[in-house]
Amino acid sequence: MSDTKNELKQAFSLKFNIRDAGTLIGLIIIFIVFSLLSPVFFTAPNLINIMQQSAINAIVALGMTLVIISAGIDLSVGPVAALAAVVCASLMVAGVSVPLAVIAALLVGALYGLFNGVLIAYAGLQPFIVTLGSLSLCRAIALIYTGGNPIFGIPSSFRSFINGSVLGIPCPIIIAAVVAIVLYIILTKTPLGEYIFAVGGNEEAARVCGVPVAKTKIAVYVISGVLAAIAALILVGRLGAAEPTLGNLWEMNAIAAAAIGGASLMGGKGSVFGTILGAIILGSLTNGFTLLNIQSFYQLLATGIIIIVAMLVDRATRGK
């Protein structure tokens, strides 16, 4: 009885660390500023809008967070998403049932992640270089597969599912929330989560403890690939088309969200909650600047400043 109580207490305390509180404060400040500047900003429809716009990046960024905690990086998420999108779309157009096409897309993501992971874990190549290679390779496959043309004619059943909502909450937000919960459980409640932290924090010590280092690394890249595919499916559903060029710069936005949320590129540090907040911060910047009719150049400027400020705050508060 008290056991469960303790578990609950612990779950909560683990979730809310100081670094996440810092990110939350940052988000609140951004919300206050935009609310003062625009009356529309802090309204229910607009907030849902922000969440919906952040959902795709949040999903990709969550996979990236796992990779980053393991002291890796996945630069190939955009092209992997594109490949998953065009494969799924072409199957649906060819008359394959929607669930099967969706599974095929997830499989593409998983297989590509497996490819990255095996090269990194068994061939011992550096994650940055492997996934940089994959960035070109995978994009090329998507372009060659489609001849460079977008695929139209996505079945309406799929589109209406993605564009639908439950109790007023748009489907992409629900998908992102489910992904977040699953990853939160993986990261904080399962051995795999501890292995990811161990491998990223101190790979040698992890080896000495018999942690399956290679399998852990492969797992994070597979998860990252699958999440890129899920994000791609949302985009395909919303646009009603699959472009082989989709997902450009996704890796950068994902890394930004994870970093703002407190993930350390040195490995061993990061949280689901933080990354979600990071993605929402980036999403509300886009939204706020659009509402205020400010050139997107300034949005880029603000994003850059926020990333650097977040890192400075990180540095200043480390070890406290």
Place this chain on the structure above:
Amino acid sequence: MGDYRLSMKGMTKKYGPVTVVEDVDFNVKPGEVHALVGENGAGKSTLLNMLSGVIKATKGQIYIDGNEVEISSPLAARELGIAMIHQELQNVPELSVFQNMFLGRPITKIGTFVDKKYEIQRAKEILKQLDDTIDPTVKIKDLKVSQQQIVEIARALLDNAKVIAMDEPTSSLTPREFENLSVLIRNLAKSGVSVIYVSHKMDEIFTVCDRATILRDGHFIACVDMKDECEDSIVTKMVGRKIEKVSHHSYCTNECVLEVKNLSRGNVVKNASFKVHKGEVLGISGLVGAGRTELFRLIAGLDKPTSGSILVNGKNLPLYSVKQSIAHGIGLVPEDRKKDGILKQRAISVNIAMPDMKRYTKFGLIRRSFLKNISLDFMKELNLRPLNVDRTIGTLSGGNQQKVIIGRWLASGTQIFLFDEPTRGIDVGAKSEIYQVIEDLAKQGKVVLVISSEMTEIMRVSDRVLVMREGEIVANLEHDDINEDNLAKYAIGQNKQVA
């Protein structure tokens, strides 16, 4: 005060509400070698860091030759003639000796081009006083650690250092290299340089130092003349209580648990064969680089042997698989805790659970409170203070971290413990606790292998000692044969014991 080269008065350092050093006085005369001793966490490093400008003192004054100075940065310390030689040498391996010496302050011609010729000349002059076998143009990485250390001293002399602080300078030196270093330090002192010598090794302190300042729990305890002291009196002051010398009990049986047969890895480990029995503590002695750690890594499944086999309870152990080694009850307590032992940012309990996660998992989820209870049990047994398993392991002292690593293997049901330098970087008080743990393990019928470079340690814990030299086991010493003469003879000499 005018008599002192360096005088630190009322030094205090607080981190928020936590006081780590309080009102410490530290006075060093010109031309003396002054030991700074205390257990880990006594405040030695903090004091040195305040001296070298790495951290800012909360309170206190520092005088050099009677003049009050402010040391606001490492650069300021350097300009005042204070040099630090850290335990982990700070050099650039790919650069040559003279480039390392002039790093950050090159001599230039016309203000732009590095005057290499002059730098080499100057480096040669300084090195000549210390060790004329070092060529200033070779790369640092091609030197032995002891020589690299001399280059650091040379760098300090290049800065006209008046005070040179050395933090655990002998942690990776052989006994012979220590002798050279001690002569060198005495010569430095003779030439008027003040040397601050931080070490855990009492025999060294008595060999090289004139006086010692003793710290405990961040407080000044005493400043003593080495002439008036003995090892016990210093240790007693450091620890604040007497450390009992325990006689060695043997729990060795005839039941062979671990058998290593003709195990080799290239030239690093050559044809190692030995048996270890239930309840036995087997010491492995030898110089740094004799292949002892490498032997452990083969047994632990971390490296791939070129030939040979290992039997655990008569069964063949699949080699080069950490998972298999752990499943056969083998646990490695590594020498470099930071690098190979701890998961710095994780809780103590997680560090304990790591090799045996399955046990704490139900339906795929970790049972945190079950894990916590188990961890608490083992940490209570090992006398961890404070007894809190939720703390991040990185915040613990070396001795406590070591207890957690030992607890990790106890909790995983380990039968064969491989201790690699179990008390390295651990203070005197915690050391005897670790020895007690080793003895208790033997009592429980575990098999314990201990690598140690400290002869007193090897003699204290072992029932039997293997001596390794250049990858080979050259002696198997028992009972009265385990003495300093034999250990040194086989470790360094040419002779080999006839089996």
